[in-house]
Amino acid sequence: MDGKNSCIILYPSPGIGHLVSVVEFAKLVLCHHPNSFSKIIIFITTTTQLNTGNTGPYISRVSATMPAISFHHLPAIPLPPSHATSVESLIFELLSFNNCNIRQALQTISSGQLKIKAFIMDFFCNAAFEVSSGLDIPTYYFYTSAASSLSPFLYLPTMHQNITTSLKDLNAFVQHPGLPPIFSSDIATPMLDRNSALYQNFMDTAVQMAKSDGIIINTFHSLENRAIAAISDGLCVPNAPTPPIYCIGPLIAKQEINSEEHPCLVWLNSQPSKSVIFLCFGSFGVFEEEQLNEIAVGLENSDHRFLWVVKAPPPKGDNESNSSSFAPQEPDLNALLPQGFLDRTKGRGLVVKSWAPQIAVLSHDSVGGFVTHCGWNSILEGVCAGIPMIGWPLYAEQRLNRVILVEELRAGLMLEESSGRRFVSGIEIEKRVRELMESDKGERIRQRVGELKDAAEIALTGENGSSRIALAKLISKWKE
Numbered sequence: 001m002d003g004k005n006s007c008i009i010l011y012p013s014p015g016i017g018h019l020v021s022v023v024e025f026a027k028l029v030l031c032h033h034p035n036s037f038s039k040i041i042i043f044i045t046t047t048t049q050l051n052t053g054n055t056g057p058y059i060s061r062v063s064a065t066m067p068a069i070s071f072h073h074l075p076a077i078p079l080p081p082s083h084a085t086s087v088e089s090l091i092f093e094l095l096s097f098n099n100c101n102i103r104q105a106l107q108t109i110s111s112g113q114l115k116i117k118a119f120i121m122d123f124f125c126n127a128a129f130e131v132s133s134g135l136d137i138p139t140y141y142f143y144t145s146a147a148s149s150l151s152p153f154l155y156l157p158t159m160h161q162n163i164t165t166s167l168k169d170l171n172a173f174v175q176h177p178g179l180p181p182i183f184s185s186d187i188a189t190p191m192l193d194r195n196s197a198l199y200q201n202f203m204d205t206a207v208q209m210a211k212s213d214g215i216i217i218n219t220f221h222s223l224e225n226r227a228i229a230a231i232s233d234g235l236c237v238p239n240a241p242t243p244p245i246y247c248i249g250p251l252i253a254k255q256e257i258n259s260e261e262h263p264c265l266v267w268l269n270s271q272p273s274k275s276v277i278f279l280c281f282g283s284f285g286v287f288e289e290e291q292l293n294e295i296a297v298g299l300e301n302s303d304h305r306f307l308w309v310v311k312a313p314p315p316k317g318d319n320e321s322n323s324s325s326f327a328p329q330e331p332d333l334n335a336l337l338p339q340g341f342l343d344r345t346k347g348r349g350l351v352v353k354s355w356a357p358q359i360a361v362l363s364h365d366s367v368g369g370f371v372t373h374c375g376w377n378s379i380l381e382g383v384c385a386g387i388p389m390i391g392w393p394l395y396a397e398q399r400l401n402r403v404i405l406v407e408e409l410r411a412g413l414m415l416e417e418s419s420g421r422r423f424v425s426g427i428e429i430e431k432r433v434r435e436l437m438e439s440d441k442g443e444r445i446r447q448r449v450g451e452l453k454d455a456a457e458i459a460l461t462g463e464n465g466s467s468r469i470a471l472a473k474l475i476s477k478w479k480e
């Protein structure tokens, strides 16, 4: 059967990063199941409250090259003054005001020529669940992080009942289905304080997600076997059925610039094979000046070649430390880094301002190690490039991801923080860089990541690849 007159709808939260992920998912569907649906529609939220980057040129490019993908711009959201205390709660709040737009759009599409086979939304779009399920449209969640962070998330309502204090005050290891023991403060930040509004948003989302028609996860079976099995076996939602989960990854976004032209790639061309350690901390990872200094000292003393992406430090008084939210600025490298550092390391080190084409960098032959903030996309990109990692988590669920990176995936080392402080000394940075790049342990990790890289390829492209099978199951369900 072909997909004449049927469509699926994707609803990402605002921001280019989320948009790129769902477009990649749409491309995956179109590539493997080209005639399944006549359209894949992506809802675009219109908001002035969040400065989430200009998505216009990207949308134009996708529209021009992939006619089966169409973008539906929702009307602007009228928002009363917000009381949100974090970017995440602002997004939840903002998107809850989008519900009337979502209802209208779904009704308009359904009353036309197209049958909506599935409505797939990002985690932060949870408020729309009641709209789509109320209209009897099969509703799915698109979870862009690890199965290992989905486990504690789905388990949150159970954990909430089992313990009476906030995880932030527990100071103990906690056990979640399919995971190694996790120290309480390593659980995702929004799940730590049961009195916060964001915690309640997470609770509500966990409850609704468990009632959805399915959860699509950007991972693959052999990467996170235990966590995936625990979720599928119903251990995270003990008193109700768990929806089916579909591990369709690793889904890696195509780089959006012409990355071959980026000067750091030209520089990498002149470096020996596997000699360079790459340091990059995601879209929002920033450090205070004192920490930048220590990184510089560690890299200089390590004697290794490096490529380091530096963002401007957070504005003074920003209490969301290590996350510059949505206000990027150009860093003044001469003022921020130790005097003479750039001259002394010239030739063997390159500092790039604000952003580098990470996927292209990781797959360059000269790169031999990756210091990452443990964002899930970054870990997957490291795995797919076969690059051993050093985990330096900064915000969101990254502390948990680091445990998974080091203990479950065995694909990286961890950096020790100075006691009582989220600060890493130059001595520690030097030591870990040397350990990764020079030691037998580093070599074992390199081999292990090589195995994971092969496993990722098999999952995606092998005849019986687990991710291919999961996608095929999903599509056949949508075509019923």
Ligand code: UDP
Residues within 6 Å of the ligand: 017, 253, 280, 281, 282, 283, 284, 309, 354, 355, 356, 357, 358, 359, 374, 375, 376, 377, 378, 379, 381
């Ligand atoms: N990224 C990049 N260059 C940078 C910083 C980030 O290309 O200088 C990309 C990176 O390749 C990844 C994404 O931005 O695809 C970051 O996603 P991740 O989940 O790792 O972290 P987040 O930014 O969501 O914290």
